[in-house]
Amino acid sequence: MSKNQKIAVVGAGVSGLVAAINLEKYGYQTTVFEASDRVGGRVKTDYIDGIPFDHGFQVLLTAYPAAQKYLDYDLLDLNYFKPGSAIFYKNSKDKIGDPLRDKSLLFSTLFSKVGSLKDKFKILKLRNQIKNKSLDEIFRADEKTTMQYLKDFGFSNQVIENFFAPFFTGIFLEEDLTTSSRKFEFVYQMFSKGSAVIPTKGIQAISNQLYAQLKQTKFHFNTTVKKVNNGEIELESGRKEKFDYIIISTDASKFVSNLKENQAWKSVENFYFEVENKVIDDSLIGLMSNRLSTYVNNFYYLKEKSNRNYLLSVSVIKNHQLNKDELVKVITNELNKIANINVIELKKYYLINKALPIVDSVSYMLPKSETQLKENIFLAGDHLANGSLNAAMLNGESAALAVVEKIEKGSLDIGT
Ligand SMILES: Cc1cc2nc3c(=O)[nH]c(=O)nc-3n(C[C@H](O)[C@H](O)[C@H](O)COP(=O)(O)OP(=O)(O)OC[C@H]3O[C@@H](n4cnc5c(N)ncnc54)[C@H](O)[C@@H]3O)c2cc1C
Incomplete structure (x- = not known):
């Protein structure tokens, strides 16, 4: 048994980070390659004047078993949503x-x-x-x-x-x-x-907390992997590096030949508006009831203010042909007419094309025995079970434990 095995993880999203945490726990040298400039993948936040703008409205559900295992909720300083919603109809609203x-x-x-x-x-x-x-x-x-x-x-x-x-x-x-x-x-x-929660410092605090648990793992940011061959990673820069094991924590069909077609995704648009007034308290999620005729699906108020005005996050899930300016006009009008919210200006906009994977047959997690793609290549990522933080964490754990078992026992027990 050798702890000198070199292991690579492609992707520093939640799944890749949890894979690295487990590899580090078992004492293995791990190198993470991440195409973007930071950890988090889909769990990211931009900070402008100290105000957190999450890349899309997303909540952590505190009951997730994997989140309870990998996160310290106290340190995340969580903001709790009430177990209910404010529902807006054409001329009235309900709280349920x-x-x-x-x-x-x-x-x-x-x-x-x-x-x-x-x-x-x-x-x-x-x-x-x-x-x-x-x-x-x-x-x-x-x-x-x-x-x-x-x-x-x-x-x-x-x-x-x-x-x-x-x-x-x-x-x-x-x-x-x-x-x-x-x-x-x-x-x-x-x-x-x-409960449904968001950390006070935004959803990225989750990724940061996972990252902070890693002491020995090497990270290469702004480093896109182009190809993964059995024992080799080829970067977009042309550089090649050999590894004993490689865990791919994102859609692997992009860089492994002979894999079935690319993963299909669901998208969302997320707007942050400065608004004049507050129509629900900031621990409730607002919903538009008339889903087929409104573009706005949900909204909530941030705890922070901008220029002394309230900040509202608005999600649009509908497929449409409008450009961004046209869409802003339409949703500003909807917010005003249906929810009585007066928009002052748009502060931030995110279009997230690959927000949630479309999964044909939903499972809780990928068992260890199913993470191995080739002799030295293992798979992780939420898209292999169900699009959630829980599945992302569990699949990262599964892939890492499979690699450890392969190294330490020489083979994978297919019963697990
Ligand atoms: C708007 C939105 C709302 C959501 N809402 C919820 C929610 O309420 N609750 C919930 O549980 N989950 C929610 N999710 C899902 C949750 O965010 C994901 O399940 C989780 O983040 C997936 O993590 P991952 O590591 O599997 O994938 P990703 O986060 O996609 O990580 C993959 C990483 O690989 C990197 N990468 C890709 N290609 C390469 C390459 N060629 N070379 C190097 N690096 C590469 C990417 O940059 C990325 O960092 C939401 C997601 C979004 C976007």
């Missing part, structure tokens, strides 16, 4: 949520027009059913679309259109709720067991 977790939401939820009383009891029934399922039960269940699942559960069109569709469109980044029912149950369970 989980009254079992936040009593202040009881009356507004009971009297909301989001759905019938029967729907509201069904929401509680669904919550209790899913909360008690094991992860195995969730991820072994037959898959159907989330929309079909909700209909089969007996929810009315009214509650699907007013609540489930806008809420889960914001999470799945697709409007038709074609995402697998397994992902729906998993997310629903995570929401009912914990």
